[in-house]
Every structure is written in C-alpha cells, then in structure tokens.
Amino acid sequence: MNILEAKKIHKSYGNKLNKQEVLKGLDISIEEGEFVSIMGASGSGKTTLLNVLSSIDKISNGTISIDGQEISGMKEKMLAEFRKNHLGFIFQEYNLLDTLTVKENILLPLSITKTPTREAFQKFDAVAKELGIHDVKDKYPNEISGGQKQRTSAARAFIHEPSIIFADEPTGALDSKSASDLLNKLSDMNKKHNATIIMVTHDPVAASYCSRVIFIKDGQIYTQLNKGDETRQTFFKDIMKTQGVLGGVQNEH
Amino acid sequence: MSINQLIFRNLKKNLKNYYLYVFALVFSASLYFAFVTLQYDPAMDKAEGSIKGAASIRAASILLVAIVSIFLLYANSIFIKRRSKEIGLFQLIGMTKNRIFRILSAENLILYFCSVFMGIFIGFAFSKLIIMILFKITGVQAIATLQFSFLPFIQTLIVFSVIYLFIMLMNYAFIKRQTILSLFRVTSLTEGKVKKVSIAEMIIGIFGIILIISGYIVSSKLFDGAFMEMSELFMAMIFILASVIIGTYLFYKGSVSFIFNIVRKKKNGYLNINEVLSLSSIMFRMKSNAILLTIITTVSALAIGLLSLSYIAYYSAEKMAVSSIPNDFSLTDKKDAEAFKQALSASNIAYDEEKIEVLQTNVNAKNILEKNLGAVTFDANNMVLSVISEKSVKGINLAKDETLFSGYSSILEKVMPLKDSGKVEWKGKHEVIPQTYMGLNDESILPYYVTDGGMPVAIVDDAIFNRLKKDIDPKIQKIFSVHYGIDIEDDAKIPEANETFKKMKFNEEHIQESQLETFDHQKKNMGLMMFIVGFLGLTFLITSGCILYFKQMDESENEKPNYTILRKLGFTQGDLLRGIQAKQVFNFGIPLVVGLLHSYFAVQSGWFLFGTEVWTPMIIVMVLYTALYSIFGILSVLHYKKVIKDSL
Numbered sequence: 001m002n003i004l005e006a007k008k009i010h011k012s013y014g015n016k017l018n019k020q021e022v023l024k025g026l027d028i029s030i031e032e033g034e035f036v037s038i039m040g041a042s043g044s045g046k047t048t049l050l051n052v053l054s055s056i057d058k059i060s061n062g063t064i065s066i067d068g069q070e071i072s073g074m075k076e077k078m079l080a081e082f083r084k085n086h087l088g089f090i091f092q093e094y095n096l097l098d099t100l101t102v103k104e105n106i107l108l109p110l111s112i113t114k115t116p117t118r119e120a121f122q123k124f125d126a127v128a129k130e131l132g133i134h135d136v137k138d139k140y141p142n143e144i145s146g147g148q149k150q151r152t153s154a155a156r157a158f159i160h161e162p163s164i165i166f167a168d169e170p171t172g173a174l175d176s177k178s179a180s181d182l183l184n185k186l187s188d189m190n191k192k193h194n195a196t197i198i199m200v201t202h203d204p205v206a207a208s209y210c211s212r213v214i215f216i217k218d219g220q221i222y223t224q225l226n227k228g229d230e231t232r233q234t235f236f237k238d239i240m241k242t243q244g245v246l247g248g249v250q251n252e253h
Numbered sequence: 254m255s256i257n258q259l260i261f262r263n264l265k266k267n268l269k270n271y272y273l274y275v276f277a278l279v280f281s282a283s284l285y286f287a288f289v290t291l292q293y294d295p296a297m298d299k300a301e302g303s304i305k306g307a308a309s310i311r312a313a314s315i316l317l318v319a320i321v322s323i324f325l326l327y328a329n330s331i332f333i334k335r336r337s338k339e340i341g342l343f344q345l346i347g348m349t350k351n352r353i354f355r356i357l358s359a360e361n362l363i364l365y366f367c368s369v370f371m372g373i374f375i376g377f378a379f380s381k382l383i384i385m386i387l388f389k390i391t392g393v394q395a396i397a398t399l400q401f402s403f404l405p406f407i408q409t410l411i412v413f414s415v416i417y418l419f420i421m422l423m424n425y426a427f428i429k430r431q432t433i434l435s436l437f438r439v440t441s442l443t444e445g446k447v448k449k450v451s452i453a454e455m456i457i458g459i460f461g462i463i464l465i466i467s468g469y470i471v472s473s474k475l476f477d478g479a480f481m482e483m484s485e486l487f488m489a490m491i492f493i494l495a496s497v498i499i500g501t502y503l504f505y506k507g508s509v510s511f512i513f514n515i516v517r518k519k520k521n522g523y524l525n526i527n528e529v530l531s532l533s534s535i536m537f538r539m540k541s542n543a544i545l546l547t548i549i550t551t552v553s554a555l556a557i558g559l560l561s562l563s564y565i566a567y568y569s570a571e572k573m574a575v576s577s578i579p580n581d582f583s584l585t586d587k588k589d590a591e592a593f594k595q596a597l598s599a600s601n602i603a604y605d606e607e608k609i610e611v612l613q614t615n616v617n618a619k620n621i622l623e624k625n626l627g628a629v630t631f632d633a634n635n636m637v638l639s640v641i642s643e644k645s646v647k648g649i650n651l652a653k654d655e656t657l658f659s660g661y662s663s664i665l666e667k668v669m670p671l672k673d674s675g676k677v678e679w680k681g682k683h684e685v686i687p688q689t690y691m692g693l694n695d696e697s698i699l700p701y702y703v704t705d706g707g708m709p710v711a712i713v714d715d716a717i718f719n720r721l722k723k724d725i726d727p728k729i730q731k732i733f734s735v736h737y738g739i740d741i742e743d744d745a746k747i748p749e750a751n752e753t754f755k756k757m758k759f760n761e762e763h764i765q766e767s768q769l770e771t772f773d774h775q776k777k778n779m780g781l782m783m784f785i786v787g788f789l790g791l792t793f794l795i796t797s798g799c800i801l802y803f804k805q806m807d808e809s810e811n812e813k814p815n816y817t818i819l820r821k822l823g824f825t826q827g828d829l830l831r832g833i834q835a836k837q838v839f840n841f842g843i844p845l846v847v848g849l850l851h852s853y854f855a856v857q858s859g860w861f862l863f864g865t866e867v868w869t870p871m872i873i874v875m876v877l878y879t880a881l882y883s884i885f886g887i888l889s890v891l892h893y894k895k896v897i898k899d900s901l
Contacts, residue, residue, distance in 0.1 A: 054821075056821060056901065076825070076826070077825055077827075080820070080823050080824065080825040080826075080828075081823070081825075082823075083821065083822065083823035084822065084823025084824070085823070087823070089821050089822070095814070095817075095818045095821075096818075097529070097533070097815050097818065097819075098815075099533035099534055099536070099537055099815075100524070100529065100533055101522065103522035104522045104523075104524050104529075104533075107522055107523050107524070108524075108529070108819075108822060109822055109823070110523070111523060111524060111525045111526065111529075112526070112822065112823050112824055112828075117523055120523055121521070121523070124522075137522070156822075
C-alpha cells in the first residue's frame, strides 16, 4: 500500500517576470515501511522536494497525498494538525530547543497531541533506550555530543509513531562513527517498527543504508535504484556509479 | 548603490523596526522642550506659590534628561548589537571601521535629529496644553499663551546633541572593539548559556525573598513608634531601601528561576506549549537581565509611590483644609471678628458665628495611650490639650466625670494611637480632676493653630470647664483664649467673602485664617508637585516600557528558529501565540507586580504624612500605571505574532 503519493508536483519561486522552477512535474510514490533516500547535487531540488512532501512548503501545482489524505489543498491549521499526528522530522542542525532538556525535547510531540502522562513516559522510556540516550535525558542540548543530539532529534521524530519520518541530511553534521551509529539505529527502527523514512542526503554511505534511492536532477527524477537482495557494499558501489554519471556539468555544445 | 543610498535604505528599514524608539525620543524631546519653555515662561510665576515653581521644574527637567539619556544609551546598545552582522558584512567587503562609523553616524543623525525636531515642534504645540493642564490642577486662573522663545529651543538642542555625542562615542567604541568574526557571533554570545539551577542559586533565591519581606515588615513598622529617634528612623529607612533593592536583584537572579524550576521539576519533562515558551525562556533570560529588571522595578516602584503620594496629598487637599480650618473663616481677636462681620453684612453675605472659649490644660493621658512611648518625645503625664465646654459644641451632653476628645490628625493617630476608653486626669494649677475618657470623635472643631497641628480637642462638662478655668496655669496659655469661627450660609458666596477677607486690614499680631485660602494654597503646591511627578512618571513609564519591548524584540529574533521547529512539529500559530501571551504576562507582569508591591508598602508606611485618604488615590494611580504599561506588553505580543508568522 502506498503511504505517500505525489503526482506531477511543480514548485516555482519568484514572481511572473522572474520565475525559477525548482520542481518540474515529479511523480513519487512510497510504500509503507520503506526507507527511501533522495539524492542529487546541490540545487537539484532535493530539499525543496522534502519540504513540499512534508507540507512545510506549498506546491505550485500537482497533488500530494499521505495516508490517503490529500495535503496539497489543506489550510495552514489543518496542516499543523496533520503534521502533529502523521509526520516526524529529523534535521541536519538537530533543531532541538536549547532551553529544554533532552527529555523535554523528546516529549514535545506528545504534548501537542495531549497524550496521557503515563503513556507518554512509557513511550519515552522505550524510544530513549532504543536510541541509547536514556542516560542523558536530564541534560541540556549544549551539554551533549552531536551524535547524541541527532539521536535525540530522531527520538523526537519517532516517539509519536508517525506515518512518515522526514530526515533532511541527518548525518550532515556528524563524524563518521556517530553517522553510522545513527543510520544503524534508523534502519533498526525501520525494520522493527515498520516505520517509513524518507531521507535527503548527498552522502552515498548514508544512502546505502536505504532500501531504495531516488536520484533527482534539475527538478526531475533521473533514476532510481533498488537495493533488493544486494549487500550494503555492492549497493554502495551502485550508488557511487550512478552518482558519477549524474554529476558534472552539462557540456555546452 | 552609493553610500548615500545605503544610508537611506537602512533608515527606511529601521524606521519600521524602531518606531517605538522614535516615539520615545519624540516624546521625551517634546516633554523636555515643554518643561524648559515653562521654566522661562513668565506665566509660571503665578503657579509658583510658596514652592519655587521654576526651580522645581528645572530640577524635574534635569531628572528628565538623566532618565532619557540612560534610556537612549541603553536602547542604542541593543540596536547596535542587532546590527553587528551588517557591520561585519561591511567590514568583509573592505570598508574601514571609520567609514562604517561614519555611515552609522549619518544614519543615526538623520533619525535622531528628525525625531528631536519633531519632538520640539510637538512640544511647542503642546506646551500650551501642558501649561493649561498645570493651571487646571493648580487652580491658577491665568490665560495660557503660546509663544515660541528661542532660549528653550537652543537649550533642548544642546542637551540632545550632547546625548547624541555620547551615543556616537558608544558606537565608536563598539565598532573599534570588534573583529569581523566576533561581529558575526555577537548575538549568540550576549545571552547567557543555559545552565542547570544550582543549590547556590536556590539559596540566593530564598535569601532574596526573605530580604524583600523583611524590608516590607520594617516599612510597616516605620512610624509605629518602634523607631523613635531621628537617627534610628533614618537607619531603618536605609535598611528598607537596601534590603528591598538587593532582595529584588536576588529575586530576579535566583528566585524566579528557582520557582520556575520547581514547577518544571513537577512536570517531569512533560511540558505543554505554554510552559515550553514561557517557563524555560524566562528561567534563563531573567537571570541575565537581573540588573536591568531591578532598575526598572525600583524606578517604577518609585514612580508609582511618588505619584500615589502626591495624588494622595492633592486628593486630600480639601479634607486637610477642612480639618485644619474647620470654619470658613477663623479669627482669634474680637476686634478683627467684629470688623469682618461688619464687612460681611455690608456686602450682604449671610453668616453664622461661632464663639468658643479655649483653655490650655495639662492632662495625664498615660492611661489611654495605646503604646508606651517612653519619655523621649514628650511626657504623657503632662500633655497640654485644648479644653472646651460641652456648650460650645452642638448636640453633645456630658456627665460631670466625662471627657470626650474630638478631631485627631491622621499622622498623630498613627504615631500615638489612643484607646477607646480609660481614665484621664486634668491637672489645673492646684487641683487634679479625674475623668472618664469617652472616646474620640472624628470631627475637628478648632483650627490647627489652637490644637498644635492636630492634637485632639477635649470636651468637658460645663461645670468642670468653669472649675478648670478658675485654676488655669498662665504659663501654658496661648495668646488668645477665644476662637471666633465664621461660616458663610450660602456656599456660593464663599469666594466673595474670601475677597472681603483678603481686603480686611487685620491686626498683624493676631491669627486669621480662611479655609478657602488654605485649600487653594495646598492645591497649588500639591498640584505643581503632582504635575511634575506625573510627567516624570509618564516619561519613565514610556522609557522602561520601551526598553522591555526592545528586549523582547531582540529575544523574538533569537527565538525565531525555535518557532520554526515548533511549527514543523505541528504546533499552530495560535498555539504558539497563546504560549507567547503567557510568556509576556510573566515578562511584563513580574516587574510590574514587584514594582506595585514595593510601592504599595512604601505608600502604606508613610501616606498619613501626606493626606487623609489613601485607597482611592493609590488605586487610581496603580490602575492607570498598569493600563499604560500593559500597552507595551500588547505591542510586544503583536511583534511576536509577526515573527511567528514569518518563521515557517
């Protein structure tokens, strides 16, 4: 069953005179339980794509539906409502609130949905233990390492069991050890809880943890790779090859 | 883009951000100009009365300059920090620091002096209104004329130019000190790092609250007779000031975060949106702004306190006049009284006459004193009181052994409270007459010069009065023994009678008083005080409100990324705005409530020195202050609304 379906999405910035088209009629569908990554060079539109898919940005044309609900036509208030129940986010800059402790940060999404306190604490304990940040729960973000911050951010995304988790360059600011730690945890969560994760990245290593990689170029889908039964190493090589073909500047004739 | 264009663009952009700064500047410039104009205005002489009008207005204008310059320097320090990125960028593209300084100065020059000139113009236009307000509250009958004089204009210009120079000096020092790197970082460095609440902080917090409370307790005992000597009283006042101010500082430094931390601990990490936005940010921000908040609180407490006291004095002017001169006119000499009565009859003014014989007699009142005052101030065994016969007062009939007191000033009532009943002894020269004290009537019967400024008058049975009269001690008698009170039957004719009274040629050695005259005099003095304190208070209100607003503007910029996160998580703009409202209730409410409390205790400890009525004037002042102050809180919420809307 497709959990996310985007049809012919267009996105352009600027006014009539000076229009910059970033997304040019993309079609994407993602099934429940998939771990998908979106790759592309800078300026290819991958972050814009993530933003429109996650309802943070509005599309100019086309339709997006998540869990059978069309979000492209929703009003701001409905969208906020939708985000709090169905979506989770992980960002490159962690996006934790500095004035809140780790625990308080993680519990935020539950406080929006007014989950009962007992249930909230149970969920917190489970997810924090799984991501290995239970020990630092009373620390403030500036007292913990980058990897711990990103896992806190991940815990916040997972805690309310959303339909889809969007991750924007989650490993971008991490060293390789913390990055592989995080990616392992993410794919664990994906397998164990059947969580759908869409991740934007330009790091082929990070992408190799996924089950499918979508390549974007100039606002359109260039190609896709499926991991299938391959090992991570061979999948990584495939990704590298595709990226090699994809990269580079077009020859001017 | 040329440098000039750059300056103008910056100006246009800044004007939108800093409209409150411009407003505060315009307001203070216009007020200063109006004050200086008043100082040079010949019409002011009429409002002078016994207080030197021009002198007190000059003092007020100096205070005004002090407040305004502190405000402008502080506001500027916030603004320049906000623009550090821009300055860094200019440096990055190769401008010299001097050049950047010149650009900023030029920009400031235009903004600043446009506001000052606008302020002077408005001040000129409103100085007539201001002088009319002054005349209205002091009750002076004069026509306010509008005239532009050059001297005040020059003075205002010079004063504000000097402040401008200081601002520029500050900017220069700021730019000189910074490197490109630090300029880019400055905003993140200014706010304190988030730290855990330590035990030391808890102790500081508790200690702060204890200090404030002990200051309040001492203040409520200040005039209760606990401190009798001047030096003791002075020490007590110093103690109150010090403990309350230090306590306030520690309160902001520790108590606020301590209390909030307890609330937060109880939540065990599960915070709702209101708590996320208010609790956490106030906990950390209040601490780093402790000094600023202490200053704002102390001065608003001062402003509210002084406003209340001067309004109490003004409000009670009429009652004070009535209690100190109970009759419309009071005289002590028979000839004077006859002459005045004739004059009144001649101008067809109907009147009632009251003639009261007064004795000064020693009394042993030790028994009816609420407190033992010791022998420091006076001897309770040998108090001198004015005694009159029951016949002099209508509707009072006493038995032979009864004494009734009437009329007691609020100051003495506070310092030397009396019991409801007890025994007193009248001591003539030879004989001692024991009596039963029947209590105290509110009504004052004799003018202040008979009662030594507010001591009660004793009413005794006529027979006793005659016995005392035969046995008087000549040494303690006043130069007069009879009080002539004249009341005008028709109230509308009192002013006319007063004119007649003023024209009379009385014997200079005797005392003659007119109630209306006393009232006018009181009103004039208190009116001028209230006028000055009122405008100064308003200036302070506006400047401190602006400072809090600018702080919030700054904070909203810093917290914008947080709003982005929260909105991505699914909080609506409405959710966030409700949280912000809660936060602003604390941010603006805590200094206000603490300031109100301080001023409440200050007023309670000494209001009776100023008037007879405390609640109505104090509440009016407090409500007005709160209402005006809230405007800034509302403006800051509106600003936040914009920031939240832009954050996603």
